[in-house]
Amino acid sequence: MSRSRTYTALVLQVRQSGEQNREAIFFTLEEGILRATLFGGPKSKLRSYVSPFHQGKLWIYEDPVRNTKKITDFDVQFWRPTLRESYAKLMAGSTMLEIVIASQGGGGTWKEAFELTTESIEVLNRITEASIPILITYFVWNWLNLMGILPELDQCERCACTVRADEVVWYSSSEQQVLCDFCAEPVKKTIQTGLFPINGGGRRWISRILELPASQVERYRVDEATQTQVQHLGTALLQQTLGTPVRYWEIL
Known part of the structure; x- marks a missing residue:
């Protein structure tokens, strides 16, 4: 042998x-x-x-x-030399690689995880710095999808209602549940942190970026407030799963 x-x-x-x-x-x-x-x-x-x-x-x-x-x-x-020439790209790329290591390569989905990682790193090598947050958000949500831990954002897990397309839903990290606006009201009164809102535009954007290759993610943008909501929830879900902080947004 x-x-x-x-x-x-x-x-x-x-x-x-x-x-x-x-x-x-x-x-x-x-x-x-x-x-x-x-x-x-x-x-x-x-x-x-x-x-x-x-x-x-x-x-x-x-x-x-x-x-x-x-x-x-x-x-x-x-070789990807631009990743060392730009601090923003270096930090973004390092974040992706740390996520891969912390999650042991995404479990057993090696082929899909390898392709997602290498394609995202290659796109990072060529995009402008202004597009980096979109790419990181894309990578985080697609990585969550690979690991099988995406929440169902169109249905309340407490009352089982299907939320309206324009309704804000809330994810409670303490209860690990998606809540409609009505069911989230009492939770808002009892906790100050760990409650993440996602509006209808954010939910539609998440669905879209899960269907796209990394090379096309720059074509689909949302307003800054919506993008921030998606970033925060994706990061919280990933940290909850990995048991380790993802500090990328803190060092921007």
Whole structure:
């Protein structure tokens, strides 16, 4: 049985390990999250190749006795230099990669998750900074969809009514329920945080961006207030699921 394997991979994270080596985390099309060691000092060409956001063909040597994985080569096909030239793009891209790591690559949906991540990162590489919040919102909601944790925003989970198209619905993070405006009234009086409104335009926008490839998300925009509602709810749902904060909107 061959100990060498080849992957289609995106570099998620690289950290120093000892004086000479580095530990890298990859997102692969074939197996999801993969961790491997990059051996060699500063003169090794692989040190510059194995860097976050780089994507290409990865060769790994596995040692079953030592239970280790060694990076033997990495043919970079997508370099994405603008992600390091723009602070806004760097922060946005890093947020996406952190979400992938925190959710273990989206569970078992590796192919769909890999395609969503790499397409979103590629779009980030070419769009203007003004469009970044829309792309991040797109990524968060599509990631929630991949993980199977999208709430049903057109029906109240307390009274089971179907909400009107123009009605504001509320998501209660403490009760993890979608509430119509009527059922949300008593909740508003008892809690000060963790209640997220979504208007009709926001619900329609969410439905639309779940149908689009990342390359087309810039074409569909909403007003700033609606976009903020969608951002806040998506972030809250993701944090609730991952158990870790998503601080992107705090550092803008």
